[in-house]
Amino acid sequence: MKKNIYYSLLISAMVSVSAAEETRQVDKHEHGVGELNIAIEGNAIDFEFFIPGADIVGFEYEAKTESDIALVNAALEKFENFDNIFSLSESSNCNLVNSEIGINQDDDHDDHDDHDxxxxxxxxxxxxxxxxxxxxxxxxxxxxxxxEAHNEFVAHYSFNCGNIKEIDRISFPYFTTFPNSGELEVQFVSEIGSTSFEVEGDEPFIDLKGKI
Ligand SMILES: [Zn+2]
Structure with a gap:
């Protein structure tokens, strides 16, 4: 039920990111499949990644040991620099105006106090x-x-572009930055329409000619 609400929100209102996040069920994700929403509106392009922890650091419980915490922090640092994740055509002259990086930890896990x-x-x-x-x-x-614990890395980047129509291809160094990564399911929306892509490490880019 909740899942349906989430998907309908995603389709009807790509830009209302916070609403989608609130109804998101982390434990319903598929390991090996990261999600990416890209939305273009005017001169702005928005990227929102939801990646299972399994694809990034290889586990999804809340990091508590020093070595697990170090792994998570190293991954978050990589997300902090979007160059590690994706790249835009230089001629599009896009500048990062906002980014938010974090982890959605599945709340259900907190209920298992007996277990702990x-x-x-x-x-x-x-x-x-x-x-x-x-x-x-x-x-x-x-x-x-x-x-039983699940989490995902959530990364949100917003850009303003001098020449947004010059973005003819987006490449994803993401796949080499995180060797555990699987595929990326990309939902792309612009004023022209929407397209979806499945991207994998052997062809780490999407072609946007005629789609912006
Ligand atoms: Zn999971």
Whole structure:
């Protein structure tokens, strides 16, 4: 039901990004498939990415260990510079006017408090019962406990362009920046109409000739 609402919002009002985000269900995404909405209006072009954490850092639970947090922060930093994600024809003279980078963590995960307490219990049990077997602690694989958690990286970029019609191609260094990435499902909307593309790393670009 909610999903239907989201899709109808997406189709009827590409620009009302915040409304779409509010009704978005993170756990309904497909690992290996990132979504990108591109909207052109006047001299403005807008990019909005929703990418499963699995495609970016390889996990979707909330990062808590130092190494997981470092992975997430490194990924967010890469998103901060859009050159790592996509590139526009230089002659279009587009300047970034706004960007927002973040993570949507699936709220459902917070309800599993019992689960978390279990994790702590396990640690204690191992400690008490197997004092001699220090190796055993390494088998506490938190990844597996948190299999149900989902999140996505959300990145929103807005540009103003001197010559927006010069954007004849958009390339996606995204695929080399994030080697875990799968495909990108692109929904493109301009005043002329809308087009969808499926983009993969072996042909990392979309052709927009005649579509702007
Ligand atoms: Zn997921």
């Amino acid at each position: 307490e279990h994790d702590e219990h396990d640690d204690h049990d191992n400690h008490d019962d197997h004092d001699e077997h220090d190796d055993h602690d390494e088998h506490d694989d938190h990844d597996e406990h948190d299999e």
